[in-house]
Amino acid sequence: DELKRDLQDLLPDYMVPSAFVFLDTLPLTTNGKVDRKGLPEPQLDSGASGQSGTSSEVANAALTQQIAQLVADVLKVDAIDPNANLLDLGANSIDIARIANLMEQQFQYRVPIKDVYSLSSVGALAKNYDDQLVKETTQQSSSPSTGDGALAADFKMIFHPEDRKQFKHLRRGLRQENWDSVKLTAPELDDALKQTYLSRYSCRTFSSDPLPFDRFSHFLSHWRQLLVKGQTKSRYGSAGGLYPVQAYLYIKPDRISGLKAGTYYYHPLEHQLKIITPDAEIDRDLHASINKDTFDQSAFSIFLVGELAAIAPLYGELSRDFCLLEAGLMSQLLDLSASDHQIGLCQIGSCDFEQIRHLFALNDHHIYLYCLLGGATDQSSPLVDLDAVTIHDDWEEGTL
Template identity: 30%
Template sequence: MTSTEHPVFVSLPEEQRELIAAVNGVVAPVPAGTLDSLGAAAVVAGPHEVALRDLWDVVTRGRFWDHVVDLAGQLSAAGVKPGDRVLLDVAAGWEQFAAAVAVLRAGCVCVPLPPPGAGTDAGRRAAPTGSGATVVVTQRGLSGRPTWPSEVTVLTPRRDPPAAAASVDPPASDGSRAAFLLPRPAPAGTVAAWLGYSHRVLLNALTEVNRRVGLGVADRVLALAPAESGTWLHETFGALLAGASVVCAAENHRHDPGSWLAQGRRDGVTVCFLTTAMLDDLLAHLARTGDPLPETLRAVVVHGGWLAPGRVVELWEAAGRGLTVLYATAPVWPGPLTVLYDVATVADDWRSVPVGAPVANQRLYVLSEARNPCPVWVTGRLYAGGLLGEPVPAVSGGTVTHPETGEALLPTDLFGRLRPDGLVEVVGDETTQLAARGGTVNLRDTEVALHTHPAVRQAVVVVSAVDGRAAAFVRPRDGVVLSAADLNTYLRTRVSPFLLPARTEIVGALPLTRDGRVDRVALAAGPDVVVPLVVTPPTPTPAAPSGDRTTELMLRVTAVASRIFDVADIEPDANLMDLGASSMQLVRLASVVEEEAGIAVDVEELLAFPTIAVIVGSHLATESPAPAPDTVRPVGAARDDLDHRPVVDLGGVADERIGRRRTSRAFAAQPVSLAALGALLGATRSIRSRGAEKFWYPSAGGSYPVQVYLLVTPGGVTGLAAGSYYYHPRQDRLIVLDPAGALPAAAHREINRAAFRQSAFSLYLVGRMSAISKTDYADLAWDFTVFEAGAMTQLLGQVAAEHGLGLCPVGAMDTDPLPDLFALGAQDRFVHALLGGVPLGTA
């Protein structure tokens, strides 16, 4: 309800009133129509263009729209009327997006639900009553969870809609009707409120973010957010409106940066939206593994928390190139991103990155407790106005009125201040307000101070709901030992005594909400939600070996490192990171040293001990006699912690073939015989046995979607011309695809390029997703495809060793050249590659 309170208005100096008016005075035409109608226009413009990709399918705009129109028709046939609320209970992926568009196409309000489990069941059970929904759209395989009330109509989209599905004419609208109703979670998995957003509000926000990012038809947007998050609307509907394609991440990959980085590289992602917590995880992953960002990535939209300037600098350094960073804020959560700041540079005196200013047609005010406008630099609560304050038909509001203009405003949970340059800074939220000496202090200052400590990766300070005192949760950088006492000593010289935490926890990970934000409410409720830190004792740095061979290699590696790091001279034991080297530069050093000096570098060891001595010492160790069996360093994740339990000795003899299996990263300049290559490929052929077709490895539902493609280098295989081929498993034949087919070394990651250049041939395992998507295993199509490729890789490795061949597995590369090289279809997906040849030293 709109508040009837009208506090006494306190006027500001004229220049500050003009500044506030300028900040909120940007006006632009609001796109006419609805999300679905403008989406339909994008489909008509390019029906054969790719609209979405997920881990198991590639969907064109035309096929996507067939599903939209068909489900909209189902809704109409079921008696659903425009304005009705429809629950969306579909697993993450392209079908979820298609179902959401169909709900809007039928003129209804879409109400996305989180999946069962993970503390969401209470909210799901109450969703029909709380949201006023009478229909749920679900998915085959999901319809049994939960049991919906009898008065709720359950619809399941058809998997293969007819080509000429009847269209549903959407009701005429100026965009003011409700489009989405988003749940705002409360503790115990319930819903605190349902926030409604009109087509008009969402179109304005999506097009403004698209404009600032420069989103267009050449872009591929990684969709990581859950459907009940406002960010998901930008990742999906925003991309559709701009003509870009969407790359849908799997539900269980949302908080795993390694997984979505690999997907981003495979699918050529150009734009992604990351919360500040996800950015922290990404930066930690890059520093720990040396894993590169996708070369295609050009823009990152950061949201969902305060942004430390150091995070932006670290991201730019990891990219090693120009990368657009847009800092975006949803004043009312969950909701669209309506406050933006283009981070072009980071000032030395910034404590945090400002959130910027509202987009066109939106307004943002800093008001005091009495709801008077706050002067510049004075902290107050943030209120959102403009389109966000407009009433949404059939959706109750929670607005108050502006004391001077009388416009409707939405109160936010954020506290901030206006700077003289017209930018707004967020300085805290409800969880950071601590009562002290009859007033309130802001614990965000403590967080900011903790983030300036060089050993801190992530820090959150909240007011404990248990005792009302400040509690700090600090995640150190990898490999750093940090104590609460150290941090408290550090803070005493940087913050007021009132801001010192009563308790400081050193943690391994912080709890996250489903959309990837730090769950501050959970932290305030108690410390049992954090992941404890497991400290691994540091491994001593190996000493540099001595001798003439050592000196020779030291000089060669030093010359390469000096060139890459632009340093005149480097001592063997000098820490390369102290000289300014980044983890990405260390990975490049490993690749160049391998290519130019013939030294295989253990990248993980180099990242742990970044010295030239480690590179040379590790290489010389491989040239020395093999260590005695009892001195071999164990590898893998075997459960040695169970050795105290009773055992049963199997008394078996190890298969000698285990010792012959190895990964070859260097190949001799010698051609492979056609007979050896034929034997290798023959491991993947099929035969007729007892009236059935049999392979040497299993496949889900007997679908065998993984196909083998071959690329031969000039002179690589005796009696076989260079070019690209398809291996036909039933015919045991190579089918010529492109006699001039070739692949640039740049298509492979830098660390694999030397091996690719030396290889005589390379194999590419490609999944034909159409073969498995129509089986009973469709929901796990990609998982089973990867499993099958793994079985094939193991088999190929074993057969290669038996025929004197070596293979180098490659899991990530630029796949854009592959469709033309191997005549692939829209539903063919790269899974794995193997570089092959005669191993160096065995020729």
């Protein structure tokens, strides 16, 4: 812990090792570099290796501590025994309501009203939050039982926010072998190039001012299809040029000038929004806790849906994968263009689309793929100091 604390003073967060292994000598390759393959696997204590989960029998200690602090603040006491009954500690119904509100603000999780009184201690509140987190994450990641997707079941899932953060810092997506390498050239990392990176970002807060109709229309026009000698021409590719992925929109009341609330289909050839369900309302419960605030703030939602009838006759079982790839290309195109229109977007990995399926006049062969939330922003990129953008060239030194 001491070593970690010292390193935290010296290094940025992501470079602080999550585990330490002490060796007398480092294994070397024949050309004298550290042989990464010869290094022992670090033992992570909280499931961050991806091979072990954390029991939710007892809620994460840090989480319990955070909730205890929150409750202590409400009850105006210095410290709280996690097992003590809140009512015995003098909490009244107003205190309980405040605790529920503060938990919602801090953890984006609302303790169900019916449970507020049965969850009578800090420990019980932490456990309830913990179980909910496990349930949501498991639902979001329910993996297919066949094909490559089933291989994901080889890994135990990591649920706690801290453990997930630690796992992210391991950068398992990077190969760490000590291969001989060829250094590539790149344009100079000047301010313009840094801006290119910063202008595409996931936006989770939006301006509540109505988004002007033209700005929104021009933004959607990146998906507009043209014709070249009668053939569809689009700014993204599609297997066989079939374009089976359709965009459906939900617009909130008074958030886009000149557009009434409701659901729409975007017709890419006509560049028109077709009204499907006027005045439809979508509830925040469509989304996982982590995305509810983003949804509350957003002005519009875009749901990408694959029409299997438009692709399966030519591509059979590959159709869903091809639709997902196309949805990714469509999202990337809008993501890259959004800031030019002072629009922010956030990609949403999973939502309970079945809840709202009826709002879009779909048939059984329409498959839900992906969701984007968006709205007006006040600036074209997040306010990040350009000096803070650097090239990460030290991973070869074994710092990760």
